[in-house]
Amino acid sequence: MALVNAVSGEPEQKGPSTNASRPAAEETSGGDPSPETATSPTAALPLVIRVTGPATQVVVRVADTGGKVLTKGILNQGETRNYKEAPLQVVAFNGGAVQVVIYGKVQPPEPDGQRAEWFVKPRAG
Structure with missing residues (x-):
């Protein structure tokens, strides 16, 4: 949304100081339970x-x-889902269509067209 507004050319008329801070607040405060924009590491x-292959x-x-x-449900190509809870059980019906990152570590790719499972342990600490 912020990018669309930036391209439209209207921000200059409403004051640069408020518009500069507004997009950051919108990205971090989103009420979506599964935000698709990664604002934190x-x-x-x-x-x-991340769905990198077919839905x-x-x-x-x-x-x-x-x-x-x-x-x-079905996740489409290009979709990204972030989860803040653990422990988690994850199943993808086509393991080759997804990239799975657990605590910042990309998991080895799974065979295309085959069911795949992952387990996310609670972080020790």
């Missing part, structure tokens, strides 16, 4: 999923006795 996040079914759930489901 991925190393701090337990899990980041695929993804299930992410909290790995405890309750098993709360955080994501269940």
Whole structure:
């Protein structure tokens, strides 16, 4: 959104000091439970999923006795999901279509077209 507004040419008329601070506030305060814009370093996040191939079914759930489901559905190419909780169980129906980053470490690629699973442990510390 900020980029669209910057291209439209209107920011100069409303005062540069307020417009310069507004986009940063909008990015960090978003109420979306699964923000697609990474504003913090991925190393701090337990899990980041990026769909780099064709759309695929993804299930992410909290790995405890309750098993709360955080994501269940098809993620499209180009989508990124960030998760701030751990432990997590992750399943992608096409493991080759996703890039999985756990605590900043890119996981080895999985075979294309095959179901893949990952487990995100709670961070020790």
